Amino acid sequence: MKILVVGSGGREHAIIRKLAESPKVDKIYAAPGNGGISCDAECVAIGAMDKEGMVSFAKENEIDLVFVAPDDPLADGMVDTLMANGIRAFGPLANAAVIESSKVFSKNLMKKYGIPTADYETFDDPEKAVAYIVEKGKYPVVIKADGLALGKGVIIAQSEEEARAAVKEIMEDKKFGASGNNVVVEEFLTGPEVSVLAFTDGIALKPMVSSKDHKRAYDNDEGLNTGGMGTISPNPYYTDEIADICMKTIFEPTVAAMNSENRTFKGCLYFGLMITPDGPKVIEYNARFGDPETQVVLPRLKTDLVDIIEAVIDGKLSQLNIEWTNEATACVVMASGGYPLAYKKGIEINGLDENGQVSGATVYHAGTKLENGKFLTNGGRVLGVTASGKTLDAALEKAYAAVEKISFEGAHYRKDIGKTK
Ligand code: AMP
Numbered sequence: 001m002k003i004l005v006v007g008s009g010g011r012e013h014a015i016i017r018k019l020a021e022s023p024k025v026d027k028i029y030a031a032p033g034n035g036g037i038s039c040d041a042e043c044v045a046i047g048a049m050d051k052e053g054m055v056s057f058a059k060e061n062e063i064d065l066v067f068v069a070p071d072d073p074l075a076d077g078m079v080d081t082l083m084a085n086g087i088r089a090f091g092p093l094a095n096a097a098v099i100e101s102s103k104v105f106s107k108n109l110m111k112k113y114g115i116p117t118a119d120y121e122t123f124d125d126p127e128k129a130v131a132y133i134v135e136k137g138k139y140p141v142v143i144k145a146d147g148l149a150l151g152k153g154v155i156i157a158q159s160e161e162e163a164r165a166a167v168k169e170i171m172e173d174k175k176f177g178a179s180g181n182n183v184v185v186e187e188f189l190t191g192p193e194v195s196v197l198a199f200t201d202g203i204a205l206k207p208m209v210s211s212k213d214h215k216r217a218y219d220n221d222e223g224l225n226t227g228g229m230g231t232i233s234p235n236p237y238y239t240d241e242i243a244d245i246c247m248k249t250i251f252e253p254t255v256a257a258m259n260s261e262n263r264t265f266k267g268c269l270y271f272g273l274m275i276t277p278d279g280p281k282v283i284e285y286n287a288r289f290g291d292p293e294t295q296v297v298l299p300r301l302k303t304d305l306v307d308i309i310e311a312v313i314d315g316k317l318s319q320l321n322i323e324w325t326n327e328a329t330a331c332v333v334m335a336s337g338g339y340p341l342a343y344k345k346g347i348e349i350n351g352l353d354e355n356g357q358v359s360g361a362t363v364y365h366a367g368t369k370l371e372n373g374k375f376l377t378n379g380g381r382v383l384g385v386t387a388s389g390k391t392l393d394a395a396l397e398k399a400y401a402a403v404e405k406i407s408f409e410g411a412h413y414r415k416d417i418g419k420t421k
């Protein structure tokens, strides 16, 4: 098979490395890919949003399957366009990807179908949003831009003043562009967070092993929210008992709700959960694999990923038994100085071998480019250094030992991955 993977981050690198293990795969292309990915796949210069470019490339090169990994092209209908052109594609149609691309949609879906989530109201008018917040008078309060915002469109306001500023930033200053035309104002929940990715063909749903992301930029969960600074799998807070509750009250009802809305979801559905004192609740849905969750989840997959993808596309997932290792995995993200705010690009990365790797771990490249045989930084999140072990501590030790071998000017990474709630 010839497979084309759309995207250019650490998640895509992890997907490509897993696909490469399949005996069914002859050739992998990445569009556009990155420096590290170019060591494992042929990178082609087609932007991840370029639907027409993707269709032409797939046709000219007789691609058997296109894996659309990022949120933006899914929300924009990349899978719809590929399928309309007779090209097999993995990922939800745009009308289902809306479960991620509109928080107003997903919150209303949960309310309508009784899926546990934080209490909320939605607003298209900043004055009404502020009036509601002031009337409730309960802080912290959570304010979310409706649309996609690279995982950064959520503000936890500790006071009325911060809440007013947040509404202004999102709705008036348009810090996240049109994503902030509407906002969700919701109750602040507490408890450990769990990420559960699940394969679904719209009929059956098979959860993958659990993971935990660390979204804040700095140790002790300080600093701004990021796309994710590191992950572990399994998530120690996700017990079998909680998994059963989630299956019955969240996962299966979500698949059914999407079917009832004529928005059948096929692909990877990501549940961002909080285990609150009142039980597990949904913080957010994503319509895709998480980044950097994928980097710790897919290495544990024993079943051929191609077989799973085919089963999802063909509606045969219930017939497939998916197997995972019992190992623990940990991923430490090395980010550019300044990320998630402004940062420099083009800084040389030291310590990587010619394949962009170091011994003792797998280095998934998130934001790198390869120039004259040198790896340079090319994004906010640069590398996801990942290792596995019999225990979480063993995995963490190996991942951090590998991180020590890598350096670039301004690099920052969290020292407490796997240690916080
Ligand atoms: P989201 O993009 O919706 O996943 O939100 C980003 C992060 O903000 C989450 O991972 C949580 O840490 C935090 N968060 C979002 N919603 C809430 C909430 N209702 N209560 C507490 N924390 C939240």
Ligand code: GLY
Binding pocket: 151, 213, 227, 228, 286, 289, 290, 291, 292, 293
């Ligand atoms: N790591 C969070 C996400 O992929 O949205």
